[in-house]
Amino acid sequence: MSLLSIRDLVTEFESPSGTARAVDGVSFDVAPGEIFGIVGESGCGKSATCRSILRLFGGAPARIAGGRILLDGAGDLAAMRERELAQVRGRDVAFIFQDPLTALNPTMRIGRQIGEVIRRHRDVTRAEARDAALQLLRDVHVTSPERRLDAYPHELSGGLRQRVVIAMALALRPRLIIADEPTTALDVTVQDQILRLLKERCDSLGTSIILITHDLGVVSQICDRMAVMYAGRVVETGAVREVLDAPSHPYTRALLAALPGQVGRDSELVPIGGAPPSLIDPPPGCRFAPRCVFAQPQCRIGAPPALRARAGAGEGHLDACILNEVCHAAA
Numbered sequence: 001m002s003l004l005s006i007r008d009l010v011t012e013f014e015s016p017s018g019t020a021r022a023v024d025g026v027s028f029d030v031a032p033g034e035i036f037g038i039v040g041e042s043g044c045g046k047s048a049t050c051r052s053i054l055r056l057f058g059g060a061p062a063r064i065a066g067g068r069i070l071l072d073g074a075g076d077l078a079a080m081r082e083r084e085l086a087q088v089r090g091r092d093v094a095f096i097f098q099d100p101l102t103a104l105n106p107t108m109r110i111g112r113q114i115g116e117v118i119r120r121h122r123d124v125t126r127a128e129a130r131d132a133a134l135q136l137l138r139d140v141h142v143t144s145p146e147r148r149l150d151a152y153p154h155e156l157s158g159g160l161r162q163r164v165v166i167a168m169a170l171a172l173r174p175r176l177i178i179a180d181e182p183t184t185a186l187d188v189t190v191q192d193q194i195l196r197l198l199k200e201r202c203d204s205l206g207t208s209i210i211l212i213t214h215d216l217g218v219v220s221q222i223c224d225r226m227a228v229m230y231a232g233r234v235v236e237t238g239a240v241r242e243v244l245d246a247p248s249h250p251y252t253r254a255l256l257a258a259l260p261g262q263v264g265r266d267s268e269l270v271p272i273g274g275a276p277p278s279l280i281d282p283p284p285g286c287r288f289a290p291r292c293v294f295a296q297p298q299c300r301i302g303a304p305p306a307l308r309a310r311a312g313a314g315e316g317h318l319d320a321c322i323l324n325e326v327c328h329a330a331a
């Protein structure tokens, strides 16, 4: 059973030079309690995919142009009216942004901010909300939580602020947390603590996480399953151990060779030559073909290939390469 099923999602951004299909037919499932990682180069549509779930486009000229976002028990979020979706935000699904300052109101004390999240959805008094906020700060291991309740965001370090953001995300015990590079803005030493904390809290509450990250080491350590995106599409998905240990799409393999992470740590990093295609007018066929060392003429025609299981692949391990058997043999 899935908590979230995204099916054929299409999300477009309007720009002066045309309509960019930032998300072009993305499908994946997240199970209850699961941590699902999304990786891929900058601009491939990771944030656009996740922002589509709660329609949090931050004022950008974006719209969902197709597909379904099925949340167990709530229906299709893509088809919901804004008012209904506002109820889902925070209560069922919470979002953690990269920069904690964007999530916090600079003019409101921490305790009040956490309390307001609770009061927006629950009928509790200010004092009850404050007590709940205090407990949430303890849960995320904020030191001197009583004192922090009365602090303003700028009085806290980046790591503490992100703990507060996590406390706010957990305030209503959502079933899903979407974390878009939640630690990129933090010191390296703090990043690991924050991710561990997020995982620990979600494990204990049974909350699922969609985690967007550039760090394959992080995916390897904390995610259960993952998707690799390229130019608006998922090119490979499966259990983390399958995808990282036996990557089958040439893009995944190139990514593993190019990024510092568990794979390739001891070997020389090989950057991927070339650049991703435009999402306004992408080339036909496989979008990675222009950069792929295995590409054949048939890779550059028709619709982009769909995800499918390769012979011998583990359950749920899919990739979108029409040559997958051939190029695998050649590698």
Ligand SMILES: Nc1ncnc2c1ncn2[C@@H]1O[C@H](COP(=O)(O)OP(=O)(O)OP(=O)(O)O)[C@@H](O)[C@H]1O
Binding pocket: 013, 014, 015, 020, 021, 022, 040, 041, 042, 043, 044, 045, 046, 047, 048, 049, 060, 061, 279
């Ligand atoms: N505010 C915007 N206005 C216009 N187009 C946008 C906007 N934000 C994103 N896009 C388009 O959507 C594409 C995907 O962007 P998205 O932010 O989802 O990438 P990403 O994978 O999250 O990248 P990063 O790793 O840099 O965060 C971009 O390549 C761009 O074409």
Ligand SMILES: [Mg+2]
Binding pocket: 046, 047, 048, 180
């Ligand atoms: Mg992003």
